[in-house]
Amino acid sequence: MTAVIEIRGLRKTFRRLRGGGKVALDGFDMTVEAGQVHGFLGPNGSGKTTTLRTLLGLVRADAGEMTVLGRPSGDYAQVAHRVGAIVESPAFFENFTARKTLALLATAGGVAAPRVDEVLERVGLRDRADERVKTFSLGMKQRLAVASALLKAPELLILDEPANGLDPGGIHEMRTLLRDLAAEGVTVLVSSHILSEIEQVCDTVTIISRGRRVVAGPVGDVLAEHSKGEYLVRVKQLDRAREVLEGAGLTVSATDGHLVVAGVADAAEISEALGRAEVWLTELTPIGADLESVFLDLTATRPLPGAYRQVDDAVRVQSSEMEVVA
Numbered sequence: 001m002t003a004v005i006e007i008r009g010l011r012k013t014f015r016r017l018r019g020g021g022k023v024a025l026d027g028f029d030m031t032v033e034a035g036q037v038h039g040f041l042g043p044n045g046s047g048k049t050t051t052l053r054t055l056l057g058l059v060r061a062d063a064g065e066m067t068v069l070g071r072p073s074g075d076y077a078q079v080a081h082r083v084g085a086i087v088e089s090p091a092f093f094e095n096f097t098a099r100k101t102l103a104l105l106a107t108a109g110g111v112a113a114p115r116v117d118e119v120l121e122r123v124g125l126r127d128r129a130d131e132r133v134k135t136f137s138l139g140m141k142q143r144l145a146v147a148s149a150l151l152k153a154p155e156l157l158i159l160d161e162p163a164n165g166l167d168p169g170g171i172h173e174m175r176t177l178l179r180d181l182a183a184e185g186v187t188v189l190v191s192s193h194i195l196s197e198i199e200q201v202c203d204t205v206t207i208i209s210r211g212r213r214v215v216a217g218p219v220g221d222v223l224a225e226h227s228k229g230e231y232l233v234r235v236k237q238l239d240r241a242r243e244v245l246e247g248a249g250l251t252v253s254a255t256d257g258h259l260v261v262a263g264v265a266d267a268a269e270i271s272e273a274l275g276r277a278e279v280w281l282t283e284l285t286p287i288g289a290d291l292e293s294v295f296l297d298l299t300a301t302r303p304l305p306g307a308y309r310q311v312d313d314a315v316r317v318q319s320s321e322m323e324v325v326a
């Protein structure tokens, strides 16, 4: 596979007016392969936007190496026409219509005029194209931003929170759009806090916490690695099944007419133990980890009862250990 984005050891500290600095990126690494939809996740203030701005040449890194579409970051101007990006909400002239906004951007970027109607159709703004941007809702402005990023028919699309403000139908359409673009060979890097969306739409994922990569890989592998070996068990004799499974050394909890059995290395442990006691299974299903629980665990941002977590409270992962730093 070819890496479209390769980042190694990226460091950035922002100076503070009153002295000292804020470490935004602390040796961050990321690889995005061609043709994939890659999710970029991290808590507020973990360094996502700084990474994306550095990739696009808007922020100068203190150290590290980056290539975009095979070119080192210093040559970004030479690949900029092959990259479409929305990083933070773009500002549009409020008095212009959507069509005029895109037509101006198309002219400035040397894009053929018919492309404007194609992208308006693609983001669902065809019927509102001649209305002024100031009358647009947040979600409609977001659609316009995506349309502007698509104008150049980019090979690499970078989207920071594209679902921001979209209604459920719009989120669904955004998901379809990203998958369709990937099927056409476009590489998509998407940052989002809507983890269920990322889980559905992305092939691969990188999670950042306090400026460092805490996990990366195919979404399925990341979920499998963090699976807790839990199974949902349904049987007619619930109490008897619980007794048998606990007797076999398994951890069992009863919920809503079924059992959840934890710490299971192999499903056969459950079926054999129950079978020996002549308790017959009606359902045995592995309970997979979801991206939200993996994210909350790896970034140590799971809400604590009775406490208001502060944005910079998180973890720094060192090999397999987690050191909590407040």
Ligand SMILES: Nc1ncnc2c1ncn2[C@@H]1O[C@H](COP(=O)(O)OP(=O)(O)OP(=O)(O)O)[C@@H](O)[C@H]1O
Binding pocket: 014, 015, 022, 023, 024, 042, 043, 044, 045, 046, 047, 048, 049, 050, 051
């Ligand atoms: N221009 C700046 N000057 C000073 N500090 C900055 C600047 N830009 C970002 N930071 C700090 O760097 C850290 C990383 O910020 P960044 O915007 O990259 O986070 P993020 O992961 O995109 O967060 P969010 O999910 O809230 O958008 C934060 O602590 C932020 O306050």
